[in-house]
Amino acid sequence: MKAPRSLAIPYAVWVLIFTVVPLALVIGFAFSDTDGKITLENIFAMSDYMAVLFRSILFAIAATVICLVIAFPAAYIISRANAINRSTLVVLLMVPMWINFLLRTYAWMTLLEQNGVINRLLGLIDLGPYQLINNSGAVILGMVYNYLPFMILPLYSVMVKIDQSIIEAAQDLGSNKIRLVRKVLLPLSMPGISTGVIAVFVPSVSTFIISRMLGGGTNDLIGDIIEMQFSGNSYNPHLGSAMALVLMIIVLFMMSLFNQFGSEEDVQL
Amino acid sequence: MKRIFALISAAALALSLCGCAGSQVSDEIDRDAVLEEFGLDPELFSDYDYSRLKDEDITLNVANWGEYMSINDDESVDVNEAFEALTGITVNYKTVASNETLYSKLLSGGATYDIVIPSDYMISKMIKEGMLQKLDFDNIPNLAKIMPSFLNPQYDPDNEYSVPYLWGMVCIIYNTTMIDGEITSWASLWDEKYAGNILMFNNPRDAFGIAQAYLGYSLNTESKAELDRCAALLKEQKEIVQGYVMDEIFDKLEGGSAAIGPYYVGDAVTMCDDNPDLDYIIPAEGTNWFVDAVCIPTTAENKEAAEMYINFLCEAEIALANCDYVGYSTPNAAAYELLDDEVKSDEKRYPSDEFLAENTEVFINLSDETNAYMQELWTQLKVDNSNVWFVPLFLVCLIAATVFVNVRRALKKKRDSY
Numbered sequence: 001m002k003a004p005r006s007l008a009i010p011y012a013v014w015v016l017i018f019t020v021v022p023l024a025l026v027i028g029f030a031f032s033d034t035d036g037k038i039t040l041e042n043i044f045a046m047s048d049y050m051a052v053l054f055r056s057i058l059f060a061i062a063a064t065v066i067c068l069v070i071a072f073p074a075a076y077i078i079s080r081a082n083a084i085n086r087s088t089l090v091v092l093l094m095v096p097m098w099i100n101f102l103l104r105t106y107a108w109m110t111l112l113e114q115n116g117v118i119n120r121l122l123g124l125i126d127l128g129p130y131q132l133i134n135n136s137g138a139v140i141l142g143m144v145y146n147y148l149p150f151m152i153l154p155l156y157s158v159m160v161k162i163d164q165s166i167i168e169a170a171q172d173l174g175s176n177k178i179r180l181v182r183k184v185l186l187p188l189s190m191p192g193i194s195t196g197v198i199a200v201f202v203p204s205v206s207t208f209i210i211s212r213m214l215g216g217g218t219n220d221l222i223g224d225i226i227e228m229q230f231s232g233n234s235y236n237p238h239l240g241s242a243m244a245l246v247l248m249i250i251v252l253f254m255m256s257l258f259n260q261f262g263s264e265e266d267v268q269l
Numbered sequence: 270m271k272r273i274f275a276l277i278s279a280a281a282l283a284l285s286l287c288g289c290a291g292s293q294v295s296d297e298i299d300r301d302a303v304l305e306e307f308g309l310d311p312e313l314f315s316d317y318d319y320s321r322l323k324d325e326d327i328t329l330n331v332a333n334w335g336e337y338m339s340i341n342d343d344e345s346v347d348v349n350e351a352f353e354a355l356t357g358i359t360v361n362y363k364t365v366a367s368n369e370t371l372y373s374k375l376l377s378g379g380a381t382y383d384i385v386i387p388s389d390y391m392i393s394k395m396i397k398e399g400m401l402q403k404l405d406f407d408n409i410p411n412l413a414k415i416m417p418s419f420l421n422p423q424y425d426p427d428n429e430y431s432v433p434y435l436w437g438m439v440c441i442i443y444n445t446t447m448i449d450g451e452i453t454s455w456a457s458l459w460d461e462k463y464a465g466n467i468l469m470f471n472n473p474r475d476a477f478g479i480a481q482a483y484l485g486y487s488l489n490t491e492s493k494a495e496l497d498r499c500a501a502l503l504k505e506q507k508e509i510v511q512g513y514v515m516d517e518i519f520d521k522l523e524g525g526s527a528a529i530g531p532y533y534v535g536d537a538v539t540m541c542d543d544n545p546d547l548d549y550i551i552p553a554e555g556t557n558w559f560v561d562a563v564c565i566p567t568t569a570e571n572k573e574a575a576e577m578y579i580n581f582l583c584e585a586e587i588a589l590a591n592c593d594y595v596g597y598s599t600p601n602a603a604a605y606e607l608l609d610d611e612v613k614s615d616e617k618r619y620p621s622d623e624f625l626a627e628n629t630e631v632f633i634n635l636s637d638e639t640n641a642y643m644q645e646l647w648t649q650l651k652v653d654n655s656n657v658w659f660v661p662l663f664l665v666c667l668i669a670a671t672v673f674v675n676v677r678r679a680l681k682k683k684r685d686s687y
Binding site for chain 2: 048049051052054057058061109110113114115116131133134212213215216217218220224225228230231232233234235236254257260
C-alpha cells in the first residue's frame, strides 16, 4: 500500500521553515554587506581563516578515525554478546549520554587540570605534573569522548544483523582473522561506518565549546571564530555566515568523497 | 472519554476559582506586612506607590547576567519574589551570557525585554543606535539615592537612559603560594617566571584594555598604531599564557591550576573567600572601572512597570542584598551606609573618588571601525598558528584520497570486465 502524499506535508513544511529558510538566510547574509548590497568580500575575507578551518577539519578527521578504531571492535563485541548482556552493554554505553554535554566536558577539565585528578594520582607515584589540558590533544580527546556513542550505535545496529553463519562460513573456508575483518565484517558494516563517520565528523568540525573548555582558548577552531562573529566584540553576521557556508561546502565535498569510497565496498549478498 | 472531559472541566473550574480567590487577596497589598515577611524594614523603604499596577496583570521580562541578582538564595532576600508580592506584577527573569549576546538578541528582535542591565560601553552603543528609551524619572524618585559621582557618566552624559546597578574594577588575582614577591603591576602578566601559569581574558575588549593600561594608552583609544602595539604585546604574552578564560577562571585559580590572572574585583572577593591562598591587587598603572546600569529597551512593552522595578532595585535594602550577594560594589549611597565598616573602608572595593578619577577609566563605545579592527586583531591573535603545514598536509591527504578512489574504481572496472 502506498502512503498518500498528503502525509508528507507536515514534514515538508517543517523542512521548509527550519532548514530551507535558515539556509537561504545564511546564503543571503554571506553574500551581502551591512548596507544590504551584494558582495563577495566576505568570501574573500575567508582566506585569512583558512589555516584555522583546515586545522578544525584535521582535528575532526583525527577524532573520527580514533572513534572508528575504538568503536569497531566495541560494536562487534556488543553485537556478538548474548541478548541479555547485549542490552546491558548498550544501556551502559548510553548512560553517559544522559548527562548534559557541558557537564561531561567540564568533568574532563577537572580530570586534566594541572592540579586535577589525574595529575594528583600521578603525583602519588612521583610522576608529573604533565600538561594534559589546553592543548590540541585535549580537544581531540573531548571530541572522541563526546561523540564516540554516535559511532558505536550505528555500527552496532548494522553488525547485530550480520548472521553468525556468514562469519562461520568464512572461517570454514579458511579465512584468518584479518581476512575475516577485511573481506566480511568491514564490507558488511559499511552502511554503519558511513553513518557513524558523518555523525562524528560533522559535530566535531563545528564544535566550539569543546575547544574553548579543553583547549583553554589557545586552540580555537572554526566554530569559535564563527561564534565570535555573532557574540564577539563586533557583531558581523555577514562574515559569520560566509564562514559557515564555506565550512558547509567543504564538509559536503568531503562527505561525497567519502561516500564514493564507501560505495566501492558495497557487496551484493 | 466523557468522564475525562468532565474531570478536566472540573479541574479548570477549580483552577479559575483559585485564580479569582488569589486576585481578591491581592486587591489589598499590605505593604508593611509584605516587607516584613521578606525580612525588610518598612522604615527603610520609600513611600513609593508600588501597588498601583497590581490589577493590570503585567509580566515584566528582565534580562540580567547569571549570578547577578539576589535570587534563589536562602540566606538572602529574593528580590524578584519581594517585588512580585509588593506589586502584583509577575517577573519573568532570564539570564544572558554577555553584553554582545544581549545586543544581538535585542537587534535581531529574538527577545523582548522590559529591563536590561548592560555595561557602560554597551549602553553608549545602544543609546547611539536608538535601542534604549529615555526614563521617566518621576517614576524613579530613588535616583536620589545614587551617589552623585555615578550620575551623568561618560556613557550616558545627561543621565537620561540608565540607572547604575553595580560597579567594580579589573584587578589581578594571584595565588600567594605560587608567587613570590609582591605583585604591583600588569607586567606580572608578562613575567616569564610564571610561564604556563598565567590566565588571560577571553574577550578582546578586556584583553586589549589590559595591554592599553600597561602601555599607558587610553582604554578608549581609536588609534590603529596603538592597537597594533597592544596586539603585538598580547601576541608576546600568548607564548606564556596557559589559557584564555572567562568564568572558568574561578575553578582554575581556586583549584591552584594557575597562579595569576586578571578578573573583576567582585569576583576576586568571591574567589578569595573560597581559597584563602588567593589575593588580589589593583595594578599601579591604572585599570578599567566598569559600571553596569539598568536600562529599558525601546521594544519594552511595560515601561511604567519597568520603571517601578528600577525604583525598587534602588531601595536601600534591595541594593544592599544585591551587592552582598554578587560581591560587586554598589553605587547606592543609602545601601553603602548599611554596609559593614570593614567593607566600606576596603579601598579595593570602595576606592576614593580621587583614586577612581586618577587611576581608572570607563570603557565607552568605540567607533564601528575600531571595534571591527580590534576584533580582527583579536581573531588573528587567537588563530595564529606557527604550524604552516596544516594546509598543504590537508590538501595532500585530499588528493591522495581522490587518487585512491579513482584507482580503485579503475581496477575494479578492469576486474569486472573479465
